[in-house]
Amino acid sequence: MSASPSLADYRQTWQRWFQRWIARRGPTRPPLTLKYRQIFILPTRFGWALGLLMFAMLMGSLNFNNNLGLLTTFIVAGLASNSMLLAFRNLQQLNILRTGATPVFAGRTAHLLVTLNNTARRERPGLELKHDDSTQMFSLGAEQFTEVAVPIATRQRGWQQLGRLRIQTSHPIGLFEAWSWFWPERPILVWPAPAANPPRWPDHAADHIGALPRERADGDEFFSLRPWRLGDSLHRVAWKASQRHDSLLSRELRQLQSPDLRFDLGQTPGANLEDRISILTAWVLRAHREERSWTLTLGAGSLGPDRGEQHLHACLRALAEH
Amino acid sequence: MAQLPAHPLPPFNAVAWTVAAFVTAAAPHLLAMPIWLAGAVLLVCAWRLAAAHYRWRPPPALLRLSIAGIGIGLIIFAFGGLWGRRTATALLCVMLAAKMLEMFTMRDLRLVASVCFFLIATQFLFNERLVYLGYLVLGSLLATIALYRIQEIRVGPGRADLAGEVVGARGGALLLVMAVPVALTLFVLFPRLAQPLWGLPDQVMDGRTGLSDEMSPGSISNLFLDDSPAFRVEFDGLPPPPEQRYWRGPVLWNFNGNTWSRPFFSDTPRQSFVPVGPRGLSYRVQLEPHERRWLFVLDFPVSGPDTATLTVDHQMLHRHPVTTLMQYEVVSNPDFVDMPSLPAGLRTLATRLPEDRNPRTLALAAQLRQRYSDDRELIQSVLSWFREEAFYYTLRPSPLGRHGVDEFLFDLRSGFCEHYASAFAVLMRAAGIPTRVITGYQGGFWQAGSQYLLVRQSDAHAWNEVWLEGSGWTRVDPTAAVSPARIEQGARSVLDAPRHLLDRDWIQNLRNRYDRIQHLWNRWVLGFDHQRQQRLLERLGLPDMSVERIALLMIVMLSLVSALLAWLVLQPRRLSPRSDAEKAWQRMLRRLRRQGFVKQAQETPLEFATRVQTGMHPAGPEFMRLTQLYCRVHYGNQGSETARFLTGAKAFSPSRT
Numbered sequence: 015m016s017a018s019p020s021l022a023d024y025r026q027t028w029q030r031w032f033q034r035w036i037a038r039r040g041p042t043r044p045p046l047t048l049k050y051r052q053i054f055i056l057p058t059r060f061g062w063a064l065g066l067l068m069f070a071m072l073m074g075s076l077n078f079n080n081n082l083g084l085l086t087t088f089i090v091a092g093l094a095s096n097s098m099l100l101a102f103r104n105l106q107q108l109n110i111l112r113t114g115a116t117p118v119f120a121g122r123t124a125h126l127l128v129t130l131n132n133t134a135r136r137e138r139p140g141l142e143l144k145h146d147d148s149t150q151m152f153s154l155g156a157e158q159f160t161e162v163a164v165p166i167a168t169r170q171r172g173w174q175q176l177g178r179l180r181i182q183t184s185h186p187i188g189l190f191e192a193w194s195w196f197w198p199e200r201p202i203l204v205w206p207a208p209a210a211n212p213p214r215w216p217d218h219a220a221d222h223i224g225a226l227p228r229e230r231a232d233g234d235e236f237f238s239l240r241p242w243r244l245g246d247s248l249h250r251v252a253w254k255a256s257q258r259h260d261s262l263l264s265r266e267l268r269q270l271q272s273p274d275l276r277f278d279l280g281q282t283p284g285a286n287l288e289d290r291i292s293i294l295t296a297w298v299l300r301a302h303r304e305e306r307s308w309t310l311t312l313g314a315g316s317l318g319p320d321r322g323e324q325h326l327h328a329c330l331r332a333l334a335e336h
Numbered sequence: 337m338a339q340l341p342a343h344p345l346p347p348f349n350a351v352a353w354t355v356a357a358f359v360t361a362a363a364p365h366l367l368a369m370p371i372w373l374a375g376a377v378l379l380v381c382a383w384r385l386a387a388a389h390y391r392w393r394p395p396p397a398l399l400r401l402s403i404a405g406i407g408i409g410l411i412i413f414a415f416g417g418l419w420g421r422r423t424a425t426a427l428l429c430v431m432l433a434a435k436m437l438e439m440f441t442m443r444d445l446r447l448v449a450s451v452c453f454f455l456i457a458t459q460f461l462f463n464e465r466l467v468y469l470g471y472l473v474l475g476s477l478l479a480t481i482a483l484y485r486i487q488e489i490r491v492g493p494g495r496a497d498l499a500g501e502v503v504g505a506r507g508g509a510l511l512l513v514m515a516v517p518v519a520l521t522l523f524v525l526f527p528r529l530a531q532p533l534w535g536l537p538d539q540v541m542d543g544r545t546g547l548s549d550e551m552s553p554g555s556i557s558n559l560f561l562d563d564s565p566a567f568r569v570e571f572d573g574l575p576p577p578p579e580q581r582y583w584r585g586p587v588l589w590n591f592n593g594n595t596w597s598r599p600f601f602s603d604t605p606r607q608s609f610v611p612v613g614p615r616g617l618s619y620r621v622q623l624e625p626h627e628r629r630w631l632f633v634l635d636f637p638v639s640g641p642d643t644a645t646l647t648v649d650h651q652m653l654h655r656h657p658v659t660t661l662m663q664y665e666v667v668s669n670p671d672f673v674d675m676p677s678l679p680a681g682l683r684t685l686a687t688r689l690p691e692d693r694n695p696r697t698l699a700l701a702a703q704l705r706q707r708y709s710d711d712r713e714l715i716q717s718v719l720s721w722f723r724e725e726a727f728y729y730t731l732r733p734s735p736l737g738r739h740g741v742d743e744f745l746f747d748l749r750s751g752f753c754e755h756y757a758s759a760f761a762v763l764m765r766a767a768g769i770p771t772r773v774i775t776g777y778q779g780g781f782w783q784a785g786s787q788y789l790l791v792r793q794s795d796a797h798a799w800n801e802v803w804l805e806g807s808g809w810t811r812v813d814p815t816a817a818v819s820p821a822r823i824e825q826g827a828r829s830v831l832d833a834p835r836h837l838l839d840r841d842w843i844q845n846l847r848n849r850y851d852r853i854q855h856l857w858n859r860w861v862l863g864f865d866h867q868r869q870q871r872l873l874e875r876l877g878l879p880d881m882s883v884e885r886i887a888l889l890m891i892v893m894l895s896l897v898s899a900l901l902a903w904l905v906l907q908p909r910r911l912s913p914r915s916d917a918e919k920a921w922q923r924m925l926r927r928l929r930r931q932g933f934v935k936q937a938q939e940t941p942l943e944f945a946t947r948v949q950t951g952m953h954p955a956g957p958e959f960m961r962l963t964q965l966y967c968r969v970h971y972g973n974q975g976s977e978t979a980r981f982l983t984g985a986k987a988f989s990p991s992r993t
Contacts, residue, residue, distance in 0.1 A: 092515025
């Protein structure tokens with residue numbers, strides 16, 4: 015016997031039904047073009063208030079058989095019906111091309127960039143992009159496109175699922191609000207927050223006797239001069255030295271290398287997994303800053319040894335996903 | 337409202353438009369209130385503008401509250417309470433002005449701008465004349481622009497320069513113009529109530545007066561300066577001649593020596609049946625509101641509207657005071673004999689006079705009675721006495737004392753119609769002839785171009801009815817004996833000097849012309865009621881429409897109009913107009929198409945020209961030359977060669993070469 019469904023269950027069922035209903039009306043993820051089936055419209059609070067005022071005017075004018083009063087009332091009614099039409103037009107055929115965000119560290123504000131394109135030959139003033147509590151106001155000129163940054167608060171590392179976005183407008187006089195829902199193309203990646211005061215990383219040099227700084231060919235630090243060989247590029251020719259020696263000399267470059275760093279989740283100090291991950295994050299960032307090469311081992315898999323931007327991003331992503 | 341400073345102050349232009357909309361919508365209301373109160377309202381508006389300009393913060397809450405309180409106090413002081421419609425609208429104006437003191441958020445601005453529509457609508461409870469159409473248009477326009485500008489606050493500061501204002505004003509104006517089709521559809525097809533839902537207003541005259549239900553010296557001559565229309569009449573056929581245009585209003589029986597008033601049985605419905613008769617006259621009256629119950633008719637009304645009753649003395653009384661423009665149809669029978677026999681009670685009432693008054697008149701009556709035994713002869717002798725003696729018709733009679741009729745008949749001998757009617761009635765009653773006084777209107781201006789009779793307030797008149805054996809109540813107009821021109825040519829004709837500065841013939845002419853438009857306006861716009869709606873639909877081939885069916889028709893038409901509007905609004909905007917060079921180029925392409933050379937979409941002009949040339953068309957080289965020219969003109973910056981290209985393109989004819 016199952017327990018009787020709680021209120022939360024009902025709400026979930028309702029939300030699922032609602033989302034399916036929305037999804038049936040057209041694509042819900044960019045790229046999409048807003049069609050009439052996806053645009054909803056309702057009076058705003060001001061719209062309801064004006065409706066009430068209109069009702070009072072209507073009853074008074076009808077009762078007193080006051081035709082000019084009626085005409086005034088009907089002009090307001092005409093304004094209302096037009097503003098409904100114009101609010102709808104302001105969204106109709108608007109292209110939402112893509113959404114995307116650059117990853118951020120947990121706790122920072124991510125910016126979801128929504129690219130909108132107005133292919134129509136008329137401007138779309140007074141658009142609003144709403145997500146949770148934040149609202150971005152913008153206007154689109156005729157045949158213009160724009161990127162709107164929606165700030166998103168991040169708390170936890172990993173892929174953060176985003177709720178639906180609402181694009182809305184109450185142009186031209188705020189009586190009606192037309193809106194449409196869409197979901198971001200993909201969740202945003204939140205890197206773990208780096209530990210504020212990480213301990214010194216383990217110095218593995220001590221474990222490997224003779225693991226002195228190695229040299230690697232084709233670095234960017236000067237090493238020695240040698241006779242020019244076919245294939246050496248011209249900018250490596252040491253012109254002044256060649257003049258002195260009356261023969262072409264090439265610079266030989268080497269890369270001085272400190273020993274590889276090895277970061278292992280299993281050997282990282284820290285009270286819990288999150289602590290260790292944030293310490294690892296701090297280390298990885300520092301290693302990158304110091305232009306060192308490092309290996310990151312997380313459980314079974316490991317990345318590196320390598321260095322550079324791409325390796326950093328791969329490590330941060332692995333840390334976020336772990 | 338501690339968090340108020342957190343809101344940014346609204347921009348000046350939004351505030352300015354809102355204040356402008358308010359002042360325009362409130363203007364007629366302000367004119368109707370005491371000048372110092374209107375001044376106070378305007379002062380607050382000026383303060384609000386200054387506050388917007390100098391970026392002042394709203395005043396503290398306590399100050400705002402006390403100003404609102406003072407406002408209510410001033411209203412009570414000025415209007416003697418909070419009752420009545422003028423008071424209500426004045427209160428609304430004052431409260432909106434008080435609202436301006438705290439009008440610092442978008443919501444407050446919107447509130448003031450939208451209530452402007454309400455303010456406009458309430459003004460029409462007082463006056464619906466044609467000029468107020470301008471007021472309606474201007475007020476709605478400003479309020480719409482204000483709403484449009486207020487909305488722009490939300491998006492961020494709009495352009496504050498003149499061009500920005502023009503864009504905003506155009507946006508608002510366009511919105512209003514687009515509202516017109518829907519408004520007109522609703523206006524024509526919205527089902528009208530045949531009966532009001534609740535009580536009708538009581539004050540509409542704004543201090544003006546109409547015909548009173550009493551007659552004392554001066555009560556009618558006051559109206560003589562008022563040229564505003566009292567009512568308009570359309571006849572089936574020609575109107576009766578001027579001497580028969582007696583528009584019956586209140587019938588007065590009681591005389592207290594100074595004032596004539598209506599008797600206790602005035603409102604009793606009549607029992608007698610009035611046939612239409614061979615000379616029965618059918619006409620429609622369009623009565624301006626006058627806050628009284630009577631509807632003016634020609635003698636003797638046969639039938640009137642359902643909402644009116646006919647009384648024993650043939651007054652037509654409406655169910656409630658006429659406070660909106662009212663139309664009614666009447667049939668009158670001028671040949672009807674009213675009361676061939678007079679009941680004794682009525683005879684007593686119609687010959688009663690106050691005691692100890694007008695001894696000289698009574699003596700004269702006794703003397704006349706001795707000389708003439710026949711009532712008709714007696715009346716004739718009095719009328720010829722009026723005619724032959726030095727009686728004058730004047731607008732500025734001297735005030736009369738206790739023996740008013742004596743003084744008038746024997747000493748002053750100059751007066752207005754009311755003096756003659758009153759004196760004549762007293763003389764007749766003293767001679768034992770039953771007499772009553774009728775007040776109403778006499779005459780009217782025949783608008784030949786529009787076929788209606790215009791009766792003005794200044795046509796107000798008083799006359800008598802005497803009861804005669806054999807002919808019942810018979811109309812006698814002593815004023816006609818003194819001044820026949822008054823009856824034949826209207827009240828204005830008897831004066832030798834203009835009544836006031838603007839009393840000139842050409843102005844009167846203009847007024848008559850203007851009244852024709854006003855008449856059309858009244859007829860088609862203001863008078864468009866339940867019956868007219870039915871008649872219009874009938875004429876469109878939809879007879880016998882119930883309210884439900886009219887409502888259905890309205891919904892259908894509204895959908896059609898909205899669909900049409902939606903189609904217009906949602907249509908993609910057209911490409912910008914092409915240049916002359918582009919048009920000429922397209923024409924050349926069309927000519928070549930007839931020769932079998934069709935330019936493909938992906939071909940550039942020069943590629944196409946090359947193809948034409950290699951296609952061995954005789955016009956090829958010429959076309960190539962023109963294409964190169966076109967490319968320079970259209971894509972390059974060679975505007976100076978446009979004329980050369982245009983003449984070349986015009987002469988280009990691939991079929992002839």
